[in-house]
Amino acid sequence: MKLDYIFKGARIMQQRKRTASKRLTNSNLTYHLMILPGIVFLLIFNYAPMFGLVMAFQDYVPAKGIFHSDFVGFQHFAYMFSLPSIGRVFTNTIVIAGGKIIFNTLLAIVFAILLNEVRVRWLKKSVQTIVYLPNFLSWVVLASVVVNMFNLDGSVNHILENFGVGPLNFLGSNQLFRPLIIGTDVWKSFGFNSIVYLAAITSIDPGLHEAASIDGANWWRRIWHVTLPGMLPIILLLAILSLPNILNGGFDQIYNLYSPVVYQSGDIIDTYVYRVGLMGRDYSFGTAVGLFKSIIGLVLILSANQTAKKFTERQLF
Amino acid sequence: MNLQNKSLSAKIGKALIYLIIIFLGLVTLLPLLNIVAISLSSSGAVTANAVGIIPVNFTLEPYKMLVDDPQFWRSFGISVQRVFLSLGLNMILIILMAYPLSKRKSEFKGRSIYMNLLIFAMLFNGGMIPTYLVVRNLGLLNTIWSLVLPSAVPVFSVILIMNFFRGVPKALEEAAIIDGATPMQVLLRVYLPISIPSLATVALFSIVGSWNDFFSGLIYMTRTSNYPLMTYIQSLTVDIQQMIQQGINSTNLSELMGVSDRNLNAAKIVVSSIPLILIYPLLQKYFITGIVVGSVKE
Numbered sequence: 001m002k003l004d005y006i007f008k009g010a011r012i013m014q015q016r017k018r019t020a021s022k023r024l025t026n027s028n029l030t031y032h033l034m035i036l037p038g039i040v041f042l043l044i045f046n047y048a049p050m051f052g053l054v055m056a057f058q059d060y061v062p063a064k065g066i067f068h069s070d071f072v073g074f075q076h077f078a079y080m081f082s083l084p085s086i087g088r089v090f091t092n093t094i095v096i097a098g099g100k101i102i103f104n105t106l107l108a109i110v111f112a113i114l115l116n117e118v119r120v121r122w123l124k125k126s127v128q129t130i131v132y133l134p135n136f137l138s139w140v141v142l143a144s145v146v147v148n149m150f151n152l153d154g155s156v157n158h159i160l161e162n163f164g165v166g167p168l169n170f171l172g173s174n175q176l177f178r179p180l181i182i183g184t185d186v187w188k189s190f191g192f193n194s195i196v197y198l199a200a201i202t203s204i205d206p207g208l209h210e211a212a213s214i215d216g217a218n219w220w221r222r223i224w225h226v227t228l229p230g231m232l233p234i235i236l237l238l239a240i241l242s243l244p245n246i247l248n249g250g251f252d253q254i255y256n257l258y259s260p261v262v263y264q265s266g267d268i269i270d271t272y273v274y275r276v277g278l279m280g281r282d283y284s285f286g287t288a289v290g291l292f293k294s295i296i297g298l299v300l301i302l303s304a305n306q307t308a309k310k311f312t313e314r315q316l317f
Numbered sequence: 318m319n320l321q322n323k324s325l326s327a328k329i330g331k332a333l334i335y336l337i338i339i340f341l342g343l344v345t346l347l348p349l350l351n352i353v354a355i356s357l358s359s360s361g362a363v364t365a366n367a368v369g370i371i372p373v374n375f376t377l378e379p380y381k382m383l384v385d386d387p388q389f390w391r392s393f394g395i396s397v398q399r400v401f402l403s404l405g406l407n408m409i410l411i412i413l414m415a416y417p418l419s420k421r422k423s424e425f426k427g428r429s430i431y432m433n434l435l436i437f438a439m440l441f442n443g444g445m446i447p448t449y450l451v452v453r454n455l456g457l458l459n460t461i462w463s464l465v466l467p468s469a470v471p472v473f474s475v476i477l478i479m480n481f482f483r484g485v486p487k488a489l490e491e492a493a494i495i496d497g498a499t500p501m502q503v504l505l506r507v508y509l510p511i512s513i514p515s516l517a518t519v520a521l522f523s524i525v526g527s528w529n530d531f532f533s534g535l536i537y538m539t540r541t542s543n544y545p546l547m548t549y550i551q552s553l554t555v556d557i558q559q560m561i562q563q564g565i566n567s568t569n570l571s572e573l574m575g576v577s578d579r580n581l582n583a584a585k586i587v588v589s590s591i592p593l594i595l596i597y598p599l600l601q602k603y604f605i606t607g608i609v610v611g612s613v614k615e
Contacts, residue, residue, distance in 0.1 A: 030500040031417035031425045038414040039431060041469040042438050047442025048451045056452075111341060117334050127342040136344060136593050136600055138529035140551045144586050145348045147554075148355065153366050155351065185344065195605055199578075219330060252532065256551060270445070277446050278536060290444030292447065298441050 042097040056288040076288035081104025086272075086289070092178070093268040096249040101242045107190040109235065112197035113227060143256035146184050147171065171257065174265040181199065181266060185253060198230060204230035237312045244300040247293050269293050319607055355413060356380070356583035363579045379584035389585060391542065392549035395461065396528060397592075399545055402465045403527040407474070410518055414475045416504045419482035439472040450538055463537035464545060465526070471526075474519035481515040518603045524599070528592060546589050554582060 010257075056076060058069040111131070118124045135141060149156050150170040160166035199204045204227060212222045231312050249268030258266045269289065277286015348368040355363055361511070362373035383389060418435070422428050448467060457463040485508060493503050509516070532546030541552065593600075 002379065011494040016426055027424070027500045028426055032415045032427065033419065034504075035417045035431055037473070038410040038470050039434065041410065041466070042434060045448070045451065045467045045469065046442060047434075047448035048384075050441065052443050052447030055447065111338075114334050114338055117331070118338055120335075123335075123338070127338055130342045131348045132601060132605070133597065134349070135522070136525055136529075136597065137590060138531065138547050140529075140531050140554070141549045141586050141590055144550075145352050146581075148351060149348050155348075155369070158366075167377055190341075191345065219327070243350075255532075256554075273445055280448060283446050287444060287446045290446060294441055294444055301440050 003022060018212075041121040053291050056291045058284055060287075061182075062283070062286040071201040072284075076285050077292065079285065080289055080292065085267075087269050088264065089269055089272045090268060094246055096178055096181055097246045099178065099248070100185045101239075102246060103182055103186045104189055104193055105235070105239065105242070108193035109197050109231065111190055112201055113223060115194065116198060116201045116227075128191070132195070133191075135192035137188075139250075139252035141255050141256040142184070142188060143253070146180075146257060150180060166313065168285070172261045173258070174262055177262040177266045181250070181254060182267060184257075185250060196234060200234040203284045212276055217252060231313055238306045238307055240304050240311070243304045244297055246300065247297050300308050320471050338388055352583050353587055355580050356582055356587045360580055379580040380588075382581055383584045386585075388542065388544075388549060389546075389588075392544050392546040393589075395464075395543065396546040399464045400524055400527050401467065402461065403521050404463060406469050407471055407523040408416070408516070408520060411474050411478055412509070412516075414470070415478035415482055416500075416508060418479045419477070419485075435472055435475060438470075439476075445536075452537055458537055459543050460541055464530075467533070468526070470524065471519070474522055477519060478512065478515060479519060481512055485511060514603060517599070520595070521600055521603055524596065525593065550582075550585055550589055553585070570591045 001187075031153065050053050055066060055069070057071055057073060058066070059072050059075075060066065060069045083285055115124060118127075148154055151157075152167050152169055156170070157167040160168060168176060169181045206229070208226045217225065249267060249270065250273070251268070251270040252287065254266055254268055254271055255274070273286045273290050273293075276282055277289065281288075347370055351368070352372050354368050354372045356379050357372035357377070358375035359374055359376050359378070362368055366408045367373050414431075417425050418428060418432060420428060434500050443451075450465050452467060454459065457466065458553070468558055489507050489511075498506065529547060531545070531547035531551045534543075534545040535551070538544050538548065541549070544552065
């Protein structure tokens with residue numbers, strides 16, 4: 001009698017499981033339907049433009065379109081490398097992007113270490129609230145702030161005057177423009193970048209610090225021998241993963257701050273493609289420059305991912 | 318003696334740390350306050366460069382003038398509309414893509430094809446000009462859709478939510494399926510309610526991204542009347558900046574531009590940032606937890 005119940009129960013359970021697994025297979029169709037709209041958007045707005053890259057090998061004429069424009073092979077690439085200005089554009093991009101990566105990382109690490117020492121809660125919270133803020137503001141907004149501070153009789157020049165320096169034309173000088181771009185980018189994002197490092201610091205075992213103190217290590221030594229080694233994996237990971245950004249000088253920032261006077265030192269690949277390719281309607285040439293950048297970027301991302309996988313056992317994708 | 322020395326130097330070191338932290342906080346805050354102060358000062362004071370972080374000859378005149386600027390509010394409206402359209406479309410597509418992709422290969426045949434399509438789209442793109450031509454050929458120029466559709470699928474967010482869905486205990490889903498739920502019901506009734514914080518994170522990515530973007534407006538809109546807010550503000554300030562950069566100082570500048578322009582522009586900047594300031598507490602809560610969870614997790 002009792003056994004019957006159990007058997008019956010088991011049978012019902014089995015049936016239910018069977019229908020459940022049947023449902024799971026039927027789910028396949030639903031899954032395809034779910035993912036379809038997104039894939040359609042990807043195909044139109046991400047993959048169709050990739051197909052459009054053939055323009056880089058054509059003498060693209062809008063009236064003829066991509067299917068009827070004449071192919072010219074690598075002519076645009078050859079032309080690109082023959083231009084003296086292109087070397088300057090690539091140098092500017094790498095110097096600016098590299099400077100941003102290095103100084104952003106350094107200041108974010110230092111800030112995180114120092115902030116971690118602050119024991120006054122309200123002060124810590126308020127400073128965090130302030131320094132995270134600029135990261136969320138548009139470069140359109142921040143460029144106005146920067147111009148207000150750094151123009152010939154802005155506040156920065158007022159302060160410099162007290163030290164007998166200046167006035168310096170930060171926005172119009174080829175010596176000062178790159179430091180200005182790197183500096184203001186660090187100003188915008190060091191706070192936000194420090195979040196990850198701060199989290200890494202707080203996850204270090206406090207016992208290690210205690211042990212170091214008992215052994216007579218002072219603050220510097222504890223930072224050097226406990227905190228920094230504890231942060232090292234995340235520092236390495238982020239450094240490796242930031243490498244592909246070496247070709248991203250930051251279009252939004254530079255477009256909003258540069259002018260012909262500082263093209264010499266401040267024109268980057270993206271602003272160049274925009275000006276020459278899109279504004280100048282030299283579509284094929286602009287696409288060729290963009291494609292060159294994208295390919296190097298792809299190689300960098302793939303190698304960064306491999307490196308990250310090898311050294312930190314984590315990866316981007 | 319030695320001990321006392323030690324505690325003294327420790328105190329000095331501590332004080333130094335507090336000073337640096339406060340200094341960095343002020344260096345970040347003061348330039349922002351400066352813009353707010355300029356927007357609340359009389360044009361005379363602004364022209365004389367007398368405004369620091371406190372308004373000089375306090376006036377609301379710039380804001381009154383701003384109220385009467387029809388293009389500003391038109392652009393503001395376009396930006397608001399764009400944020401909501403983008404947010405809606407992004408969230409629907411993120412959720413609908415992330416759920417099937419969170420299934421194992423055995424549960425969802427074809428998953429790896431979709432996944433590869435997605436990842437490759439993240440690593441490589443056609444670039445500025447081919448994308449522009451696609452949008453133009455679709456006849457989207459000068460429509461709000463040119464601002465919304467090209468960024469309809471935020472790949473990074475899809476992957477973030479996919480990873481979150483993968484962490485949802487299988488037992489929950491199995492229980493729902495045994496009770497007869499369809500995949501759509503499982504997604505809506507099981508997955509969504511427990512993913513609210515992660516979904517909030519990607520929703521905020523979307524809002525901040527579309528509000529701050531001026532570039533789409535710059536290339537896809539040929540008429541100023543169609544500009545979203547950031548593009549409109551950018552178009553106003555760019556002329557002034559070029560003058561400043563070419564060495565004209567702001568005293569001449571204000572004469573050139575008509576006296577009130579600098580504080581009026583500052584007012585525009587301030588008002589355009591208000592929506593972000595309003596959601597900033599949310600941003601702090603979700604962005605930051607999202608970032609920490611996403612990157613420090615072992």
